[in-house]
Amino acid sequence: MLILAGQGNPGPAYAGNRHNIGFRAVDAIAARWGFGPERSRFHGLAREGSIDTPAGDVKALILKPQTFYNESGRSVAAALKFYKLTPADLVLFYDEIDLAAGRFRMKTGGGAAGNNGVRSVTAHIGPDFRRARLGIGHPGHKDKVHGYVLSDFHKTETSWVSDMLKAVADAAPLLAAGEDERYQAEVMRLAPAEKLDPRKPGDPA
Known part of the structure; x- marks a missing residue:
């Protein structure tokens, strides 16, 4: 069994924030693979389901901690303890x-x-x-990071955000099979993004 946990802050005020793309990623996986309804569990919102792989279905728990972003560990630890899982069974x-x-x-x-x-x-x-790391770019200076991650994606970013979330969900069988390198490659194949310097959008890294 896997726990697929997203990071974010609870409540509608934060829903569109860059910081909440982890929540949106696991929601996309749950929707794509027909997970059950959300329930309040483990200091978070959880959905149970499975992901098809060539070797058979892999059971998974989608988890969105409601403890606020900086306290995500309490929720994740409670879920791992309940299912008697190890850190290797968690994808964040x-x-x-x-x-x-x-x-x-x-x-x-x-x-x-x-x-x-x-x-x-x-x-x-x-x-x-x-760790599944979803690139959002850098505001350019460390003093701007807090406001940047707690601001909503701009409407001009809608396309790449949607493409990446769909790719993360569609490629999930590779993740469920434990093939992280292939999962990464498939997400990037499905939703290509230029390798730029995150601090200087438009400039090659």
């Missing part, structure tokens, strides 16, 4: 300012790179979980 979807808008990268383990939500999850379960 979150916004990544150090990737250009529309870029997507998978990794396992590592540091928090200034992301307080990732830091919270690490504090509760350790660092060895799988």
Whole structure:
């Protein structure tokens, strides 16, 4: 079984924020693969379902912590404990300012790179979980980061956001099969995004 957790802040005021693209990613997976209705569980909103793979269905729990972004670890840890799972059974979807808008990268383990939500999850379960990093670009200066991630995507960004979310959902069988490198490649094939310097949109990295 897998837990596919998205990071974000609860409530309609935050729904369109860049910080909430993790929520939107797991919602897209749940919709694409016909997961059940949301229920309040594990200090979050959870949906149960399965994802088809060549080796058979893989059961999964979609989890959106409602503890606010910076306390995501409490919710994730409660779900892992209930199902007797390990950090390797968790995939955390979150916004990544150090990737250009529309870029997507998978990794396992590592540091928090200034992301307080990732830091919270690490504090509760350790660092060895799988990370699905959704590139949103960087505002250009560290003093602007807080306001940037808590602002809504601009209407000019609607196309790439929609394309990436659809790709994340359509390619999910590779994720469920544990083939993270192939999942990353397939998401980028389905929703190509130019490799730019995240701090200077339009300039090659």
